[in-house]
Amino acid sequence: xxxxxxxxxxxxxxxxxxxxxxxxxxxxxxxxxxxxxxxxxxxxxxxxxxxxxxxxxxxxxxxxxxxxxxxxxxxxxxxxxxxxxxxxxxxxxxxxxxxxxxxxxxxxxxxxxxxxxxxxxxxxxxxxxxxxxxxxxxxxxxxxxxxxxxxxxxxxxxxxxxxxxxxxxxxxxxxxxxxxxxxxxxxxxxxxxxxxxxxxxxxxxxxxxxxxxxxxxxxxxxxxxxxxxxxxxxxxxxxxxxxxxxxxxxxxxxxxxxxxxxxxxxxxx
Numbered sequence: 001x002x003x004x005x006x007x008x009x010x011x012x013x014x015x016x017x018x019x020x021x022x023x024x025x026x027x028x029x030x031x032x033x034x035x036x037x038x039x040x041x042x043x044x045x046x047x048x049x050x051x052x053x054x055x056x057x058x059x060x061x062x063x064x065x066x067x068x069x070x071x072x073x074x075x076x077x078x079x080x081x082x083x084x085x086x087x088x089x090x091x092x093x094x095x096x097x098x099x100x101x102x103x104x105x106x107x108x109x110x111x112x113x114x115x116x117x118x119x120x121x122x123x124x125x126x127x128x129x130x131x132x133x134x135x136x137x138x139x140x141x142x143x144x145x146x147x148x149x150x151x152x153x154x155x156x157x158x159x160x161x162x163x164x165x166x167x168x169x170x171x172x173x174x175x176x177x178x179x180x181x182x183x184x185x186x187x188x189x190x191x192x193x194x195x196x197x198x199x200x201x202x203x204x205x206x207x208x209x210x211x212x213x214x215x216x217x218x219x220x221x222x223x224x225x226x227x228x229x230x231x232x233x234x235x236x237x238x239x240x241x242x243x244x245x246x247x248x249x250x251x252x253x254x255x256x257x258x259x260x261x262x263x264x265x266x267x268x269x
Contacts, residue, residue, distance in 0.1 A: 002037030004267075005038065005141075007043070008026060010146070015055070026042065041135070045120070047104070056082055059078060063079035099124075122151050129155055138164070145174045153218075171221045175227055185208070
């Protein structure tokens with residue numbers, strides 16, 4: 001596979017955040033795909049525990065300044081960028097003082113999920129797509145990683161469906177084992193409804209659990225990757241029941257050819 005444009009939407013990338021299963025895949029998969037002759041763009045949130053000075057992040061003025069409305073409130077979109085040494089690959093960071101200034105990613109110091117994680121997810125997903133529009137860069141594949149990216153498929157297939165930048169893009173969702181307990185804000189259904197989504201498509205957000213969020217995202221996804229050997233059992237069973245095209249788990253030594261073949265399989269549908 002070559003000459004494709006692949007957009008990676010990731011919650012974490014090493015070395016900007018600690019090395020985990022997901023941050024490692026989001027670091028090395030895009031590089032391998034790029035070195036195979038494709039164009040890639042990688043986006044992640046600029047969480048407040050990322051050391052901007054050490055990692056040499058800097059704001060991209062021409063891409064920043066747009067206000068995004070989330071639940072009737074304006075939030076300024078700031079775009080920063082950094083280059084991974086030795087990889088010839090840039091990482092774009094979605095930033096906002098309201099959502100990403102706190103010195104943590106998804107939980108507070110007492111390991112409680114942030115109450116506004118739903119709005120942070122919405123802002124992140126929409127911020128990525130608005131920035132890609134500004135770049136005038138039309139991806140053939142949008143590859144979403146982990147639950148923090150789960151609203152991106154909805155935005156792509158509903159809000160941006162007629163935009164020439166995205167109207168031919170295929171959406172792939174990678175599943176991990178980074179489950180969260182409880183639910184997001186139960187008001188998320190109404191917040192998503194404000195984006196223009198019909199009530200009939202919001203059934204899975206009546207109780208926005210980890211499993212139900214994935215069910216919601218699956219409505220708008222073209223393919224699914226089991227990116228971890230221990231994906232939640234109920235989620236795995238649900239994915240199989242949908243009949244969606246899937247890629248089984250491959251370890252790090254084998255995942256690049258498996259992923260690129262899977263991309264071509266999805267694009268051929």
